Amino acid sequence: MGAAMVTVEIEATFERWQAAARALLSDGIAPEGVEWRERPGAPPAPRASKFFRVPPRFLELARQAAIAGDPGRWAALYDVLWRIVNERRDLLEDRAHPKVRRLHGLAAQGRREAERAEQQDVLRMEAEGGGAASFVPPGADLATLAAAAKRCQGCPLYRDATQTVFGRGPAQARVVLVGEQPGDQEDLRDAPFVGPAGEILDRALTEVHLDRATLYVTNAVKHFKFVMRGKRRIHQTPRLSEIAACRAWVEAELAVIKPETLVCLGATAARALLGDEFRLMRDRGRVFATRWAPRTLATLHPSAVLRGEDDAAQERLYRMLVDDLRLAAVAV
Ligand code: SF4
Numbered sequence: 286m287g288a289a290m291v292t293v294e295i296e297a298t299f300e301r302w303q304a305a306a307r308a309l310l311s312d313g314i315a316p317e318g319v320e321w322r323e324r325p326g327a328p329p330a331p332r333a334s335k336f337f338r339v340p341p342r343f344l345e346l347a348r349q350a351a352i353a354g355d356p357g358r359w360a361a362l363y364d365v366l367w368r369i370v371n372e373r374r375d376l377l378e379d380r381a382h383p384k385v386r387r388l389h390g391l392a393a394q395g396r397r398e399a400e401r402a403e404q405q406d407v408l409r410m411e412a413e414g415g416g417a418a419s420f421v422p423p424g425a426d427l428a429t430l431a432a433a434a435k436r437c438q439g440c441p442l443y444r445d446a447t448q449t450v451f452g453r454g455p456a457q458a459r460v461v462l463v464g465e466q467p468g469d470q471e472d473l474r475d476a477p478f479v480g481p482a483g484e485i486l487d488r489a490l491t492e493v494h495l496d497r498a499t500l501y502v503t504n505a506v507k508h509f510k511f512v513m514r515g516k517r518r519i520h521q522t523p524r525l526s527e528i529a530a531c532r533a534w535v536e537a538e539l540a541v542i543k544p545e546t547l548v549c550l551g552a553t554a555a556r557a558l559l560g561d562e563f564r565l566m567r568d569r570g571r572v573f574a575t576r577w578a579p580r581t582l583a584t585l586h587p588s589a590v591l592r593g594e595d596d597a598a599q600e601r602l603y604r605m606l607v608d609d610l611r612l613a614a615v616a617v
Contacts, residue, residue, distance in 0.1 A: 292320045294327040295359065299351035306363050307333035316367050321359035337370050342377055346388055352395035361387050406526035415439060416530040421537050427456050430537050434507055440530035442508035442523070447472045452503025452538050460613050461501045461544040461578070462486075463535060465553035465586055469518050472509035477502050478587075485587035486550075489607045493614040501542055505557035506531045528557045539577045546613045547578035551586025559583065570609045584609030 291314055295301040309319060311333040347362050365388050369376050379385055410416060417439035422429055431451040437443060450467035453476060462478075470480030478486050490497050506527055511518040523531075535557065539547070549555040552565045558577060565583055575581040585606045593599035 290320050291318055292322060294322045294324040296325060296327050297323045299348045301329060302351060302359050302362060305330040306366055307337065309363065310337055310367070310370055311335040316360065316364040319360070319363060323356065339366065339369055340377060343369060346392040349395040350388060350391035352399050353391045354398060355391060355394060358391050361391060403525035406524065407529045410526050410530055417533040421533045427538065427541055430534070430541070434534055437507070440527045442506065442510050442527055445511070446508040448475055449507045450475055450477055450504065451507060452501055453477055454501030455499065456542055458499060458501035458542055459545040460495065460548065461503070461539065461542055462548045462550055463554040463558065464504045464550040466504050466506035466523055467509045468520055469509065469511070477504055481591060482586065482588040485590050485603065489587065489603065489610050492607050493611045495610065495614045501544070503535060503538055505535055505554045507534055523553060528553060532557055544578045546580040547575070548610065548613050549583035551589065555583040569605065570612060572612055582609060582612055
């Protein structure tokens with residue numbers, strides 16, 4: 286007689302699946318013996334007795350796949366997880382493996398569905414007249430804009446962050462750098478790029494002989510977005526609707542400064558100012574004219590350097606950042 290099936294009921298979120306999968310792995314229950322069911326209000330799985338380390342890439346794909354509407358995704362995810370833990374840790378490198386292909390297919394579907402949901406959020410926000418626009422005083426100088434931004438409630442991010450972190454630098458700056466959003470340190474200290482990513486940026490600016498005191502540095506989104514993990518605040522990428530909601534502030538900053546050179550640091554800033562078609566790794570380091578500045582370019586966000594897998598990868602990413610910033614420095 287075959288082993289009895291275990292029925293696992295979960296709320297349809299990545300975190301609930303992850304908790305249940307850990308418990309099943311701890312108990313040594315193979316994927317063939319599990320039936321997954323979604324049930325709103327299902328209690329979380331009990332804490333697993335063992336800890337499993339899996340490649341970060343698997344977690345990234347699993348988070349994306351979890352968003353897909355396919356009811357078979359939980360079983361497919363557990364199948365791959367089981368194989369990684371019990372059979373082949375490098376399974377994901379075998380892109381032709383049918384289970385890996387299915388995982389990638391689900392992740393792509395999840396990304397598409399998330400994108401569609403975000404587009405709808407943007408449309409809803411615009412239809413309801415939301416966003417920062419109504420908080421931006423027309424024709425104001427930078428100091429007035431910064432003061433007005435302190436009161437912005439154009440999207441939900443103001444609720445959890447400590448404060449609005451507005452741009453810093455002289456109104457006469459010829460180069461403007463736009464990052465993504467304040468991080469933990471920036472949120473606490475009310476200044477852009479003063480945390481670990483700021484240290485990378487400062488090092489790169491020094492290398493290309495750009496004096497930060499002469500630049501205007503800001504972010505596409507002015508409030509820190511995070512989730513709590515224990516006592517730590519972990520950065521979350523802003524949603525499309527939040528980027529769109531906040532765009533009126535960066536537009537107002539650029540309208541006052543009228544820079545010669547605009548540098549978007551990272552995909553969020555590029556998306557906010559250069560549109561959805563812009564692909565950072567494909568288009569970085571290319572200089573072109575936009576309505577913001579005659580010389581506009583995009584490069585990596587300095588935090589991407591910190592996320593490099595090892596020293597060699599971090600050095601390679603840092604060199605890309607420096608090479609691109611050098612293009613901004615030639616105009617100064
Ligand atoms: S993130 Fe931007 S739009 Fe949202 S509340 Fe903050 S300043 Fe306003």
